[in-house]
Amino acid sequence: MEPLEALTREAAALGANSPVVGLPSGLSSGLSSLSGSEAEVARVMQICNACRYCEGYCAVFPAMTHRLEFGKNDVHFLANLCHNCGACLHACQYAPPHEFAVNVPQAMAAVRVHTYSDYAWPAALGALYKRNGLTLALASAFGLALFLVLTMLAVGTLPVSGNFYAIFPHRMLVLMFGVTFVYALVALGIGVRRFWRDQAPGAVSGTALGEATHDALTLRYLGGGHGQGCNESDDAYTLLRRRFHHLTFYGFLLCFAATCVATLYHYAFGWQAPYDYTSLPVLLGTVGGLGLLAGPIGLLGLNLNRHPLHGDANQKPMDRGFIALLLLVSASGLLLLAARDTAAMSVLLAIHLGVVMALFLTLPYGKFAHGIYRCAALLKWTVEKRNPPKLQLGNE
Amino acid sequence: MVDVLVIGGGNAALCAALMAREAGASVLLLEAAPREWRGGNSQHVRNLRCMHDAPQDVLIDAYPEEEYWQDLLKVTGGQTNEKLARLVIRASSNCRDWMRSHGVHFQPPLSGALHVARTNAFFMGGGKALINAYYRSAARLGVQIRYDAPVDGIELDGDTFVAARVGRERFEARSCVLAAGGFESDRAWLREAWGQVDGEWPADNFLIRGTRFNMGVPLKRLIDAGADTLGDPSQSHCVAIDARAPLYDGGICTRIDCVSLGVVVNRDGLRFYDEGEDFWPKRYAIWGRLVALQPGQIGYSIIDAKAVGRFMPPVFPGERADTLAELARKIGVEETQFVRTVEAYNAACRVGTFDHAVLDDCHTEGIDPPKTHWAQPIDRPPYYGYALRPGITFTYLSLKVDEHAAVHFGGKPSPNVFAAGEMMSGNVLGKGYTAGVGIAIGTAFGRIAGAQAAQAARALTGAYHGAA
Numbered sequence: 060m061e062p063l064e065a066l067t068r069e070a071a072a073l074g075a076n077s078p079v080v081g082l083p084s085g086l087s088s089g090l091s092s093l094s095g096s097e098a099e100v101a102r103v104m105q106i107c108n109a110c111r112y113c114e115g116y117c118a119v120f121p122a123m124t125h126r127l128e129f130g131k132n133d134v135h136f137l138a139n140l141c142h143n144c145g146a147c148l149h150a151c152q153y154a155p156p157h158e159f160a161v162n163v164p165q166a167m168a169a170v171r172v173h174t175y176s177d178y179a180w181p182a183a184l185g186a187l188y189k190r191n192g193l194t195l196a197l198a199s200a201f202g203l204a205l206f207l208v209l210t211m212l213a214v215g216t217l218p219v220s221g222n223f224y225a226i227f228p229h230r231m232l233v234l235m236f237g238v239t240f241v242y243a244l245v246a247l248g249i250g251v252r253r254f255w256r257d258q259a260p261g262a263v264s265g266t267a268l269g270e271a272t273h274d275a276l277t278l279r280y281l282g283g284g285h286g287q288g289c290n291e292s293d294d295a296y297t298l299l300r301r302r303f304h305h306l307t308f309y310g311f312l313l314c315f316a317a318t319c320v321a322t323l324y325h326y327a328f329g330w331q332a333p334y335d336y337t338s339l340p341v342l343l344g345t346v347g348g349l350g351l352l353a354g355p356i357g358l359l360g361l362n363l364n365r366h367p368l369h370g371d372a373n374q375k376p377m378d379r380g381f382i383a384l385l386l387l388v389s390a391s392g393l394l395l396l397a398a399r400d401t402a403a404m405s406v407l408l409a410i411h412l413g414v415v416m417a418l419f420l421t422l423p424y425g426k427f428a429h430g431i432y433r434c435a436a437l438l439k440w441t442v443e444k445r446n447p448p449k450l451q452l453g454n455e
Numbered sequence: 456m457v458d459v460l461v462i463g464g465g466n467a468a469l470c471a472a473l474m475a476r477e478a479g480a481s482v483l484l485l486e487a488a489p490r491e492w493r494g495g496n497s498q499h500v501r502n503l504r505c506m507h508d509a510p511q512d513v514l515i516d517a518y519p520e521e522e523y524w525q526d527l528l529k530v531t532g533g534q535t536n537e538k539l540a541r542l543v544i545r546a547s548s549n550c551r552d553w554m555r556s557h558g559v560h561f562q563p564p565l566s567g568a569l570h571v572a573r574t575n576a577f578f579m580g581g582g583k584a585l586i587n588a589y590y591r592s593a594a595r596l597g598v599q600i601r602y603d604a605p606v607d608g609i610e611l612d613g614d615t616f617v618a619a620r621v622g623r624e625r626f627e628a629r630s631c632v633l634a635a636g637g638f639e640s641d642r643a644w645l646r647e648a649w650g651q652v653d654g655e656w657p658a659d660n661f662l663i664r665g666t667r668f669n670m671g672v673p674l675k676r677l678i679d680a681g682a683d684t685l686g687d688p689s690q691s692h693c694v695a696i697d698a699r700a701p702l703y704d705g706g707i708c709t710r711i712d713c714v715s716l717g718v719v720v721n722r723d724g725l726r727f728y729d730e731g732e733d734f735w736p737k738r739y740a741i742w743g744r745l746v747a748l749q750p751g752q753i754g755y756s757i758i759d760a761k762a763v764g765r766f767m768p769p770v771f772p773g774e775r776a777d778t779l780a781e782l783a784r785k786i787g788v789e790e791t792q793f794v795r796t797v798e799a800y801n802a803a804c805r806v807g808t809f810d811h812a813v814l815d816d817c818h819t820e821g822i823d824p825p826k827t828h829w830a831q832p833i834d835r836p837p838y839y840g841y842a843l844r845p846g847i848t849f850t851y852l853s854l855k856v857d858e859h860a861a862v863h864f865g866g867k868p869s870p871n872v873f874a875a876g877e878m879m880s881g882n883v884l885g886k887g888y889t890a891g892v893g894i895a896i897g898t899a900f901g902r903i904a905g906a907q908a909a910q911a912a913r914a915l916t917g918a919y920h921g922a923a
Contacts, residue, residue, distance in 0.1 A: 110707050112584075149580075149584070152498045287560075
């Protein structure tokens with residue numbers, strides 16, 4: 060007769076550190092190369108795959124059922140498919156204090172930090188950001204702002220009301236921001252291309268692309284599967300995160316659109332800034348800026364009050380660094396608009412430009428990358444689900 | 456003094472508390488577990504068996520009352536009460552809107568459970584999500600909730616509830632709903648119920664699939680106070696689960712679903728039952744008892760590479776070996792006999808057209824016990840072995856109740872003691888099981904018990920007022 064204590068000990072050991080090699084599959088597993096946080100996702104997914112109660116919440120669990128084992132590529136795919144809504148944690152019969160200690164959102168979040176840095180280009184910057192997200196973001200913002208202020212003083216330009224280009228010539232701005240923006244695009248593009256090629260799901264159909272786009276733009280998976288929202292500080296559902304994220308994202312897009320329209324005005328029509336308060340670029344920028352102010356404030360509030368088991372504590376500096384940069388961008392932009400005819404204009408302009416440039420420079424390595432990898436993962440899923448692997452698991 | 460005291464904190468208890476509160480009663484709910492373990496076995500449930508005459512949101516086709524009743528009659532072998540069973544069946548057809556109004560979400564069946572797509576409505580997120588929704592709703596409606604409150608004493612005046620005790624605290628109430636589950640977490644009681652067999656105490660090797668808090672204390676207090684019971688204490692829902700499952704709360708994921716794809720041997724390397732008798736969902740519930748009757752209460756499900764990917768992935772990896780002898784050594788089964796058993800089985804296989812989705816024609820000839828379907832030789836390495844133990848889901852020993860959920864004393868219903876859930880499920884389910892019926896009973900009788908308890912409390916208050 061096996062003593063019960065021995066069984067309990069064995070179960071606790073298996074729960075705490077279940078071996079993920081030697082799974083019942085004829086395939087070569089390749090799991091031995093998993094890092095600590097990747098191995099944790101593989102362990103947790105093995106438990107979830109035998110339970111499946113959370114299948115209705117989001118795409119992670121249906122995608123999981125297409126697999127019998129979880130290698131490095133599976134882990135990064137599933138981790139980026141996860142929106143960290145928290146529903147599966149509160150519903151989990153194996154969540155802490157259960158000895159299985161299943162915490163899907165936390166395990167996934169811990170891997171995502173590695174996705175952003177491991178796939179980043181160049182890798183050294185990714186590693187730097189992973190360690191010092193908030194510091195790096197703020198330091199570069201203020202560093203750049205200071206640099207611009209000093210440049211301004213050195214050149215000896217005098218503040219002229221409302222005329223930005225008297226301080227920084229238009230061509231110089233275009234060059235500086237053009238280079239930074241293209242750099243961000245290239246760096247993110249290289250990263251996401253690597254991510255896609257590790258376990259590419261096959262040809263992308265129009266319907267798969269359409270569905271992924273819809274799911275991304277509507278934040279479908281912050282709806283909790285039933286449309287009542289995700290979890291924040293407890294097991295109740297709320298749509299606040301989706302709404303604040305919409306304000307942030309669409310605010311960002313409006314600000315971007317304002318820049319594009321202004322560029323068009325400048326080059327196509329030869330209309331020089333500053334534009335009137337009721338002009339299209341200023342209206343777009345103002346509305347977008349307000350969204351980009353309210354959204355990040357809301358998200359920061361939610362972030363500070365999240366249930367302690369949600370997400371990965373190590374990722375919080377990165378989250379908050381990004382939120383802080385977005386807030387600085389919108390706040391400095393709106394202040395600049397309000398004070399553009401005063402003496403404070405030149406300093407505010409330097410700060411605003413510095414912050415925007417820091418945002419662009421850190422885009423590929425920080426929290427912004429979540430949007431790119433999440434979209435890629437959503438597209439992988441909408442392609443994969445139309446062409447599922449053949450498993451015959453039968454009933455029960 | 457509150458109107459209604461609910462003892463227990465799972466599905467049935469919450470249904471009772473919500474109904475009583477909705478009827479205007481003041482309600483106190485005592486949950487034995489701390490908050491993070493609240494909900495008892497309801498944490499592990501996943502669906503509700505629902506009668507329906509036409510397709511209904513997540514339910515397809517129809518599942519009429521008569522078919523439901525026949526299913527219940529079949530699984531219980533007649534150990535049921537038709538009046539109460541039909542009451543549960545009818546309640547299952549119209550309780551879901553009420554459940555939704557308390558925040559419960561339903562979804563179509565999960566992958567791997569399509570065989571119950573017609574009959575069962577699944578809870579999105581499973582039982583813990585259901586419980587969370589009910590607790591939120593209860594708090595919102597003003598139900599008082601106490602965690603870490605295991606009731607250890609119940610004061611009755613004859614057949615009438617007076618108070619319950621938790622340690623030194625005493626809780627008086629005008630009526631009481633008992634919904635505190637069976638006694639499966641009490642190892643000593645299980646040991647006593649199963650007794651000694653061949654010098655072993657079989658129950659010592661059982662694992663409990665559900666909560667560690669179902670110690671059966673309120674059940675025992677009621678039995679001691681003379682409440683009528685039904686059912687045999689050694690009867691329980693008992694399935695074969697992974698031997699490495701935790702002692703408590705292993706839940707759904709510890710199931711091993713490859714039995715019908717291979718053979719099962721005991722510690723001595725011998726087969727002991729037809730692994731291919733019927734579809735696994737119809738047979739999994741007998742294997743717990745089968746394993747419980749083997750020496751050491753352990754069995755080993757053996758498959759080869761052909762079975763991989765054909766069953767729901769198990770939570771723990773199996774032992775893996777390239778030869779049968781190596782596998783026997785790894786799982787700790789007598790090697791010579793094990794190899795002889797598998798070779799004899801392999802030689803006896805008459806393989807026709809293998810199809811796991813039907814009762815196919817692959818069977819054995821000339822061995823005992825036979826394997827009547829899905830018999831294929833175990834000859835393609837690597838081989839895998841999964842150790843099996845009996846896993847208890849819940850016990851059947853119950854308090855006798857009537858259609859008002861009133862507990863009986865000497866054949867007469869109590870005026871203010873009501874029971875719901877596993878504490879009375881034996882009235883409907885004397886033995887056997889079918890998916891989602893436990894929740895159907897708990898929901899139906901929880902709601903009845905809550906409404907009746909509120910009414911009983913109101914009647915009593917009225918009487919007090921009249922006397923004054």
